Amino acid sequence: MRTTPPARPSLRGSRRRIGSAAAATAALLVAGLGTAVHAEAAAPAKAAKVTWAATPCATPRKSGELACNSLRVTGGTTAFEKAHGITPRAADASTPSGYGPSDLQAAYGLTAASSSNGSGETIAIVDAYNDPNAESDLAAYRSHYGLSACTTANGCFKKVSQTGSTTSLPAGDSGWAEEISLDLDMVSAIAPNANILLVEAKSATMANLGTAVNEAVKLGAKYVSNSYGGSESSSDTSYDSSYFNHPGVAITVSAGDAGYGAEYPAASKYVTSVGGTALSTASNTRGWTESVWKTSSTEGTGSGCSAYDAKPSWQTDTGCTKRMISDVSAVADPATGVSVYDSYGVTAGWYTFGGTSASAPIIAGVYALAGTPSSSSYPAQFPYKDTSALNDVTSGNNGSCTTSYFCTAKSGYDGPTGLGTPQGVAAFTG
Template identity: 80%
Template sequence: MRTTPTRRRRLGTTFAATAALAFAGFGAAAHADAAAPSSARTTWTATPCAIPKHKGELACDSFRVTGGLTAFQKQRAARTGVTPKAADAATPSGYGPSDLRSAYGLTSAASAKGAGETIAIVDAYDDPNAAADLAQYRSYYGLPACTTSNGCFKKVGQTGSTTSLPSADSGWAEEESLDLDMASAICPNCSILLVEAKSATMANLGTAVNEAATLGAKYISNSYGGSESSSDTSYDSSYFNHPGVAITVSAGDGGYGAEYPAASKYVTAVGGTALSTSSTTTRGWTETVWKTSSTEGTGSGCSAYDAKPTWQTDTGCSRRTVSDVAAVADPATGVSVYDSYGVTAGWYTFGGTSASSPIIAGVYALAGTPSSGSYPAKFPYTAAGTSALNDVTSGNNGTCATSYLCTARSGYDGPTGWGTPQGTSAFTG
């Protein structure tokens, strides 16, 4: 079993991907992209935090679109007859809050629920512009203000201090903007706690997870990972065993293969999909496993170290299987993000399972506070949970001996788990 899906990042190499948009759902009728140029292609590159700054650090799981037309842009071009510029920083170019809520059956829940709930975002290093960029995103999309002054937004270091923050890093700032915006998109009435670890080591990020739980967050999103190790079981007990708290973790962007902490038995491992509109489905959207190449796509697989949780019953892996659920992650069908630190201030389109983790954390928040002593990673595995998800049945993220670990099928599979949200029912106890 391959245990180093993020090897391309951990060796310090950069990565750029180019993909034609040929996903299910594009083609016919009202939301087709016939008006867009057939030669249009979307290009993207791994964000700087996808390459560890120092030995022993983990990497974020995000990509930033650098050119071409995203799926959203092509669909907008078909509707309006206006083809946007490939990288127009003045306006959003990816999926926004209403798109994501529509795709995942959350429109009603997002308007009525979430008040009093806190989503924590755990990342490394400081984003000095986090509050301002979050305000810009929320203002543009008409979301309720979430600021330090009104008590909705709070930024702390890994010890809980609001003044003793880590050093700033422009790469991780992009990641933080992505995470904050996705949490806002799904749960606009939620409060947001940003906990910044002083570096991207597991010890510091894990300390930040513990601090988020100490400060009362019941939903904690983690958009980073790295190769598994024999220390992972000790990390489980030290950092991720928080009953009554929904902890979501990106499954990784290196294609087939498990990474940690997604492989922790205490977390909800979130895989990635390509999301596009469809005129042939009742839902109005369709999804397939995100895969761009043999080295880029959603992570999945069998852990080499972590024990299988009692609620996971697939037979092809004797240990923990990644993933549990999924959400959009393909950069070619990416999400809109506002960022200004270390880049030209403006709108960007992002992908990677860094997007899917905070999306799922937001869904858990809309579903309501987990019961004391519960492990929310179990919720999608109940009969009520599995029936309330969009089953993703096409695509793969690589080649594997046990096919469902890397290939979508009806029911449970590795790349997308039990599926993507269809409302909040699968995320309640």
């Protein structure tokens, strides 16, 4: 899926995905869980299965391009609607039907940090093509949830091309615009006090997306979120050196949505590879429960042992002699998805999204709450130093594999969820 060299086939087609509803409990919500959405009717006696489709950018627009890792809910009853007793809503609804900022902050122990941390930090979002409505859609999301305004005028938001231009931007693309809205909304949900830099590559090739990563770092971002991927190749080690070797910068990359199997750049030894979970409310002490996100043998969070990238020194699992995916994880199951506001190329309104395109910007936001990494550090190693500050995910799998922890959750490290999900910011502090 690269243009230079070699070109690669797409990882995913244009087929619709049909998902099964994640196991959500009817337990009472924990204190502070509520969002700006209020229950309007009792939940139906039998919740309809959640259905979704891959966003258009999950099918590369041109040969040699990478795929985004996002899925949009098209029907059924989401975990959020079950928990809040809300009647299921159609796509492009006037109110959200997925988890919002207070839900995500509560689930990951970030409520206090999100309200007080992140000021002065810049989180970069790297995506392909242009979303002309990025700023206005971001404003709609933040306004609905009571987050402070983040605009070009107040210096919080900036959109540039891969060359840093604010005026010469790539061609518009409605599929990548959905991805951009998802990414912007997730970093806003987790780190609402941080500044946001959107860097738009002129196309979805590794060369252009990688150039956009370099531009984000050049412009001062210490946190860079990437929600795309493709097949591994022998060129990946050179891409590591050219685009992802940035000490002192937390670079997060989604692990993929095609189930068990390694993707790049999630396999880069310089990035934090982010897997995906199903997230539901529970009556336990935490108030939430998570398992590996898996819809089918061909859809779910990515994981696996890289064929090319060397193992970083901080990874100590013994079954994989090279780089292992993932490092950490966060919610990605569309059935337990997140709310996103989008208007470019679709009916303006609220949509529910999943995919590891949700989990990567969430983790980038957590890094921003944890504080600026030291200039010589590789933040991917931070969680390995304090695993007690993570929620260990111990159930579920994302496919079949010979070495069980490559695809099956267990106590401690495993491929699909890495070391676990955030439990506050301690595991992400250098």
